[in-house]
Amino acid sequence: MELEALVFYFFLGLTGLSVIFIAITKNILYSAFSLILTFIGVAGLFIFMGAEFLAVTQILVYVGGILILLVFGIMLTQRLKGDHIKTGRYQWIFGFLISAGFFVILTTSIFKGAFEGLPWIDQEYSQEVELKSFGLSLMTDYVLAFEVIGVLLLIALIGAVRIAGNARKEGPDAT
Amino acid sequence: MQLNLILLLGALLFSAGLFVVLTKKNAIMVLIGIELMLNAANLNLVAFSRFDPQALQGQIFSLFVITLAAAEAAIALAIVVKVYRYFNTTDLDQINELKG
Numbered sequence: 551m552e553l554e555a556l557v558f559y560f561f562l563g564l565t566g567l568s569v570i571f572i573a574i575t576k577n578i579l580y581s582a583f584s585l586i587l588t589f590i591g592v593a594g595l596f597i598f599m600g601a602e603f604l605a606v607t608q609i610l611v612y613v614g615g616i617l618i619l620l621v622f623g624i625m626l627t628q629r630l631k632g633d634h635i636k637t638g639r640y641q642w643i644f645g646f647l648i649s650a651g652f653f654v655i656l657t658t659s660i661f662k663g664a665f666e667g668l669p670w671i672d673q674e675y676s677q678e679v680e681l682k683s684f685g686l687s688l689m690t691d692y693v694l695a696f697e698v699i700g701v702l703l704l705i706a707l708i709g710a711v712r713i714a715g716n717a718r719k720e721g722p723d724a725t
Numbered sequence: 726m727q728l729n730l731i732l733l734l735g736a737l738l739f740s741a742g743l744f745v746v747l748t749k750k751n752a753i754m755v756l757i758g759i760e761l762m763l764n765a766a767n768l769n770l771v772a773f774s775r776f777d778p779q780a781l782q783g784q785i786f787s788l789f790v791i792t793l794a795a796a797e798a799a800i801a802l803a804i805v806v807k808v809y810r811y812f813n814t815t816d817l818d819q820i821n822e823l824k825g
Contacts, residue, residue, distance in 0.1 A: 562730060566737055569761065573741045578751055585757055588738075592764050595731065599775045601784050604767075604791075611791050616760065616798045623753050623802040627809040637751035640818065645747035653740035660732045671728065671776050684781055692785050699792050706796035714803035 558598050565591030578628075578635045582620050589613050603681055731772040738765035752805045752815040756798065763794045 568587035575581050589612040596605035628635050639645075665671060688696055738761050745758030767787040774783025809815050 562734060565734060569738055569741045572757065572761070573744050578754060581754065581757060585760070588761070588764070592738075592768060595734075595768065596771055599731070599771050601771045601774070601787075604771060604784055604787060607788065607791055608767075611795050612760070612764075615795060619798055619802050620753060620756065623756075623805055626806050627753065627815045637749050637754050638816070639748045639750055642748045645744055648747060649740045649744035652743060653736055656736035656739070657733060660729060660736065665732065666728050684784065687781055688785060688788075695789065699789050703792055703796050706800055710799040710803040713800070714806050 557594075561591045561594035561598070564588075565595065576636050576639070578624050578637050579621075582617065582624060585620070586613055586617055589617070603684055728772060731768060735765045735768040735772070738762070738768065750816050750818060752808070752817055752820075753802075755817065756801050756805070759801075760794060760798070763790055766790060 565588055568584045568591065571584045572581045572588070575584070589608060593605040593608040596602070596608060624635065742758040742761030742765065745761065746755050749755060749758070767790055770783040770787040770790070772783075774781060774787075777783060805815060808820060812820055814820070
């Protein structure tokens with residue numbers, strides 16, 4: 551087996567195994583750290599699909615930003631006494647049935663859809679996506695959506711600071 | 726790389742995220758499940774965008790999805806921290822009052 555396929559299957563297995571571990575573990579910190587492996591695996595798969603910029607963005611935003619926020623959230627919302635931080639679970643039989651049924655539906659539709667045989671899907675097609683064309687289309691065709699998403703991110707961050715800040719009173723008499 | 730394998734992995738990510746959202750009690754675990762589901766959507770978008778000759782619509786859309794995920798995580802964690810200060814728990818079963 552050649553090296554490229556080996557690396558591809560490594561990232562595939564890394565993502566799949568860490569995602570299953572998140573689903574079955576009870577320890578919140580373990581699942582947060584396993585989420586790092588999932589994001590890195592997905593970033594590796596992005597590189598295989600010719601989306602290098604998205605892979606770097608994925609690592610920067612998810613691993614560097616969201617996971618730090620999540621770990622901060624875990625630390626701030628648990629009474630740390632030295633023992634493991636566990637999460638309970640409820641209705642896990644029904645939850646498993648629903649999600650497993652959904653997975654079966656998706657799998658059968660993927661195989662029945664036969665996307666690899668569609669006329670516009672060319673397996674041998676391997677074009678290099680240039681970062682220049684990506685940036686150009688982001689700044690010309692999609693510039694309105696780009697600006698809107700930037701303003702939305704700004705509003706969301708201001709709102710997060712406003713919600714979590716100390717300006718508001720706490721307790722039953724809070725207004 | 727095979728397209729079907731990527732799509733199957735996306736289905737697995739989405740189903741595992743759905744399972745985590747449905748069954749875990751802690752609010753932060755529910756957030757982790759939502760992030761998994763967003764990643765599954767991104768995976769599918771990028772996988773099909775590879776066959777799109779010059780438009781790159783899938784990659785640009787998933788860039789917007791990543792941005793929205795960052796905004797959502799920031800807001801949701803602020804709310805979780807605030808809820809913990811008020812109720813002293815993040816167990817979603819016990820947070821059932823609108824105005825205490």
